[in-house]
Amino acid sequence: MDLKEKLLSSFLVFENQAEIDSYVNNVRNDAIKTFEEKGFPTKKDEAWKYTSLNRLLKEDYSVFPKQENALEYRDVKKYFIHEIDSYKIVFIDGKYSSHLSATTHDGLDVCLMSAALTKPKYRLVIENYFNKAATDDSLSSLNTAFSKEGAYVYIPKGKVIEKPIQIIHFSTGDESATMLQPRNLIVVEENSHVQIIERHQSLTGNPVLTNSVTEMFAKKRAIIDYYKIQNDGDNASLIDNTFIKQKRESIASVHTFSFGGKLTRNNLNFYQEGQRIDSTLKGVTIIGNKQHVDHNTLVHHIEPNCESHQDYKGIFADNATGVFNGKVVVEKEAQKTNAFQANNNILVSDKATINTKPQLEIFADDVKCSHGCTVGQLDESALFYMRTRGIPEKEAKALLMYAFSNNVLSSVKIPELKRRITKIIANQLGVDIGFDL
Amino acid sequence: MSKYTEDDLREELKTKEYEYGFYTDIESETFPKGLNEDIVRAISQKKEEPEWMTEWRLEAFRIWKDMEEPEWANVTYEKPDFQDISYYSAPNSKPKYDSLDEVDPELLATFDKLGISLDEQKKLAGVAMDVVVDSVSVATTFKETLAEQGIIFMSISEAIKEHPELVKKYIGTVVPQRDNFYAALNSAVFSDGSFCYIPKGVKCPMELSTYFRINQAGTGQFERTLVIADEGSYVSYLEGCTAPSRDENQLHAAVVELIALDDAEIKYSTVQNWFPGNAEGKGGVYNFVTKRGLCETNAKISWTQVETGSAITWKYPSCVLKGNNSVGEFYSIAVTNNYQQADTGTKMIHLGKNTKSTIISKGISAGKSQNSYRGLVQINSRAENARNFSQCDSLLMGNECGAHTFPYIETKNQTAQIEHEATTSKIGEDQIFYCNQRGIDTEKAIALIVNGFSKEVLNKLPMEFAVEAQKLLEISLEGSVG
Numbered sequence: 001m002d003l004k005e006k007l008l009s010s011f012l013v014f015e016n017q018a019e020i021d022s023y024v025n026n027v028r029n030d031a032i033k034t035f036e037e038k039g040f041p042t043k044k045d046e047a048w049k050y051t052s053l054n055r056l057l058k059e060d061y062s063v064f065p066k067q068e069n070a071l072e073y074r075d076v077k078k079y080f081i082h083e084i085d086s087y088k089i090v091f092i093d094g095k096y097s098s099h100l101s102a103t104t105h106d107g108l109d110v111c112l113m114s115a116a117l118t119k120p121k122y123r124l125v126i127e128n129y130f131n132k133a134a135t136d137d138s139l140s141s142l143n144t145a146f147s148k149e150g151a152y153v154y155i156p157k158g159k160v161i162e163k164p165i166q167i168i169h170f171s172t173g174d175e176s177a178t179m180l181q182p183r184n185l186i187v188v189e190e191n192s193h194v195q196i197i198e199r200h201q202s203l204t205g206n207p208v209l210t211n212s213v214t215e216m217f218a219k220k221r222a223i224i225d226y227y228k229i230q231n232d233g234d235n236a237s238l239i240d241n242t243f244i245k246q247k248r249e250s251i252a253s254v255h256t257f258s259f260g261g262k263l264t265r266n267n268l269n270f271y272q273e274g275q276r277i278d279s280t281l282k283g284v285t286i287i288g289n290k291q292h293v294d295h296n297t298l299v300h301h302i303e304p305n306c307e308s309h310q311d312y313k314g315i316f317a318d319n320a321t322g323v324f325n326g327k328v329v330v331e332k333e334a335q336k337t338n339a340f341q342a343n344n345n346i347l348v349s350d351k352a353t354i355n356t357k358p359q360l361e362i363f364a365d366d367v368k369c370s371h372g373c374t375v376g377q378l379d380e381s382a383l384f385y386m387r388t389r390g391i392p393e394k395e396a397k398a399l400l401m402y403a404f405s406n407n408v409l410s411s412v413k414i415p416e417l418k419r420r421i422t423k424i425i426a427n428q429l430g431v432d433i434g435f436d437l
Numbered sequence: 438m439s440k441y442t443e444d445d446l447r448e449e450l451k452t453k454e455y456e457y458g459f460y461t462d463i464e465s466e467t468f469p470k471g472l473n474e475d476i477v478r479a480i481s482q483k484k485e486e487p488e489w490m491t492e493w494r495l496e497a498f499r500i501w502k503d504m505e506e507p508e509w510a511n512v513t514y515e516k517p518d519f520q521d522i523s524y525y526s527a528p529n530s531k532p533k534y535d536s537l538d539e540v541d542p543e544l545l546a547t548f549d550k551l552g553i554s555l556d557e558q559k560k561l562a563g564v565a566m567d568v569v570v571d572s573v574s575v576a577t578t579f580k581e582t583l584a585e586q587g588i589i590f591m592s593i594s595e596a597i598k599e600h601p602e603l604v605k606k607y608i609g610t611v612v613p614q615r616d617n618f619y620a621a622l623n624s625a626v627f628s629d630g631s632f633c634y635i636p637k638g639v640k641c642p643m644e645l646s647t648y649f650r651i652n653q654a655g656t657g658q659f660e661r662t663l664v665i666a667d668e669g670s671y672v673s674y675l676e677g678c679t680a681p682s683r684d685e686n687q688l689h690a691a692v693v694e695l696i697a698l699d700d701a702e703i704k705y706s707t708v709q710n711w712f713p714g715n716a717e718g719k720g721g722v723y724n725f726v727t728k729r730g731l732c733e734t735n736a737k738i739s740w741t742q743v744e745t746g747s748a749i750t751w752k753y754p755s756c757v758l759k760g761n762n763s764v765g766e767f768y769s770i771a772v773t774n775n776y777q778q779a780d781t782g783t784k785m786i787h788l789g790k791n792t793k794s795t796i797i798s799k800g801i802s803a804g805k806s807q808n809s810y811r812g813l814v815q816i817n818s819r820a821e822n823a824r825n826f827s828q829c830d831s832l833l834m835g836n837e838c839g840a841h842t843f844p845y846i847e848t849k850n851q852t853a854q855i856e857h858e859a860t861t862s863k864i865g866e867d868q869i870f871y872c873n874q875r876g877i878d879t880e881k882a883i884a885l886i887v888n889g890f891s892k893e894v895l896n897k898l899p900m901e902f903a904v905e906a907q908k909l910l911e912i913s914l915e916g917s918v919g
Contacts, residue, residue, distance in 0.1 A: 332836055365863040371857075371858065372857065
């Protein structure tokens with residue numbers, strides 16, 4: 001039985017267990033139909049031209065983890081940004097771990113999707129926002145059909161949340177192969193401000209496939225800073241679907257740091273539904289071995305006077321493959337749009353591959369849109385200079401690569417997080433220097 | 438051409454209709470509509486082709502039958518009915534004239550209207566013309582001068598008869614029959630085209646030129662061009678097109694193959710001005726073209742194109758940089774107005790070491806048109822030190838048109854250096870204001886700015902072509918101010 005059939009039959013079981021909430025259940029039923037119709041994407045789909053899921057789909061994934069696992073905080077402490085006080089929503093194999101989490105209902109909601117989907121007091125929010133940003137592509141639909149657990153964040157009007165929120169998904173993988181489908185919903189009301197750090201971490205060598213969907217809504221003048229850390233084990237794959245709808249004058253940024261995992265696919269979509277919106281999409285990818293990272297971004301400019309900034313840096317070693325597929329659509333009404341897109345790559349091995357496709361689709365005439373894309377090497381003369389000053393080759397290269405990705409790091413607003421990422425980068429480049437010295 | 442002034446332009450701009458829209462009634466020998474193996478055989482027979490050519494066509498036809506029309510391009514149109522096209526038509530008074538006096542006077546008048554009187558061209562520009570009217574060559578000039586140098590420049594059907602060894606060796610090597618839907622169709626039914634061979638070490642003394650025209654109602658035209666530059670040779674080839682105004686859509690699926698052997702250089706320039714359809718988007722030519730060049734060691738191929746016509750353009754002149762140190766260039770201006778749609782760009786395939794490519798693409802969209810750039814830069818794992826620079830700029834005029842960029846960059850070698858940039862903008866109000874203030878009216882100001890925008894590409898065209906192209910740009914954009 002292939003994975004698609006397995007998922008379709010699992011859905012019948014899942015549906016029987018589900019509570020009879022008409023709205024969510026209808027959405028799920030529609031979604032499974034869409035998935036059944038479309039199936040998994042293949043290389044024939046233009047958006048998946050450079051990324052094949054075939055290898056991943058051959059595993060025999062268990063769709064519902066059978067048993068609950070506990071983790072000790074001290075064992076997994078290193079995966080948290082533990083230096084700062086934060087709200088935490090932690091899942092182990094898709095099940096909520098109250099032991100590791102720190103949620104709240106005090107003036108804002110940082111809690112569970114399962115609670116939000118079932119309890120009547122959240123009904124209005126769910127009916128207004130659930131599945132309202134996600135598109136009906138096959139993988140998002142699949143997630144929607146099985147949506148049950150994940151993070152639920154609701155920030156009411158005029159609140160600046162001092163503590164960041166950490167969302168961490170651990171997989172322990174007692175099963176031979178696990179498929180997880182977390183679903184997050186984040187609603188930020190007018191004038192509010194929130195910072196979120198998301199991480200997927202596999203603690204096992206067994207294959208894990210995560211198909212995650214995150215929906216975010218930034219209302220008038222809201223500010224969202226979202227950071228994704230993707231530094232997973234060699235057998236863990238992630239398909240991350242993120243959808244952000246912004247209202248006027250809101251500011252949203254998503255930083256994606258991809259350092260690990262077998263296959264990572266980021267579908268990041270921004271929809272600007274008001275004037276004077278600012279969207280930022282940035283990413284650093286440093287990978288080697290046979291890793292594959294694919295960034296697929298969309299910024300949809302619908303209203304006038306908005307801005308978007310995209311900046312993706314990639315360093316690819318060994319047999320790694322990088323894909324960047326960025327799309328900017330400027331609608332006819334979206335005059336005075338300012339859209340910028342840059343994708344810079346360095347290949348440090350003969351067997352590494354980069355495929356990049358920055359697209360512009362423009363229907364308005366009074367716009368400033370540009371994109372740039374480069375593939376190149378480290379500057380020989382800069383390397384030589386540093387070596388004449390007594391910096392060993394490896395460190396000199398690392399310094400240059402760090403400098404290369406610094407543009408992205410510089411806009412990270414949580415200092416502890418920045419330090420942590422810097423450390424991961426040093427580790428990834430095989431050197432032991434603190435770049436921020 | 439040099440006497441052409443801005444006032445002349447204004448005069449021209451007043452004539453709103455497509456100025457080259459006329460139709461000459463030459464008795465054509467036209468095949469019945471439809472396509473099957475018999476028609477393919479009949480075309481081959483008609484052209485007195487040898488057996489291997491007929492087989493080659495039939496093979497292409499069989500491949501084509503199993504293929505589906507591609508849909509990935511960013512254009513929408515009513516698909517042509519391939520069974521409703523007549524695949525062969527030839528002017529009745531059979532060609533092979535020794536002098537112009539023998540040529541059908543009506544045909545000569547056609548040329549006059551197009552402003553390319555043969556004698557004038559002969560004297561003025563030193564351009565040898567292989568004029569194609571509805572698929573069969575009717576006049577070839579300067580053949581003798583070229584023959585002295587050993588250069589072969591003739592229609593492809595003649596070449597098949599006279600130089601079968603060359604044609605057989607090279608045809609289909611760059612664009613194989615199964616390459617794509619339209620290339621397969623062309624391979625099966627191509628009616629005529631040009632063939633050019635430059636022997637070793639010869640620098641072709643003049644610009645070779647072919648004018649393509651579509652002349653007979655309901656005849657799709659399937660041109661096949663094959664240019665071979667042998668080791669160390671150089672040739673500059675010009676291709677220019679105008680077509681009569683027709684109400685029903687005309688299909689054009691050409692194939693151009695360029696082969697630059699070691700140290701050779703080919704410069705291929707195109708000015709395309711086929712009927713784009715009227716202001717309501719009715720009629721117009723469908724232009725689905727496959728153009729590709731192969732570069733051996735140290736060879737260079739340069740494509741320059743100015744695209745102003747056709748209702749639908751679907752065209753990607755490409756370079757396969759197979760030899761070490763080979764160079765590929767692509768310079769393009771694509772102008773779309775009214776309801777025109779263009780999906781054009783290039784492919785640069787880097788296979789050899791130290792290969793270089795440059796892409797400069799300028800898109801100008803006005804009216805309700807859609808203009809897309811679609812390009813591929815591929816660096817293979819053995820292409821050490823490959824270098825690419827791409828620049829795609831789009832200019833939008835009016836808020837009902839669209840500009841799109843789809844660049845594909847695939848790199849498999851760490852020593853590759855690739856740069857790609859694209860911008861989209863409109864003509865600045867301050868620029869127009871500045872011109873107005875200096876007494877230049879808006880229409881002229883736009884012409885001025887567009888000219889500056891396209892200069893990088895226009896400069897690459899041979900002199901006579903550059904003037905013509907500049908004029909074309911202005912005519913194509915007429916009335917798009919606002």
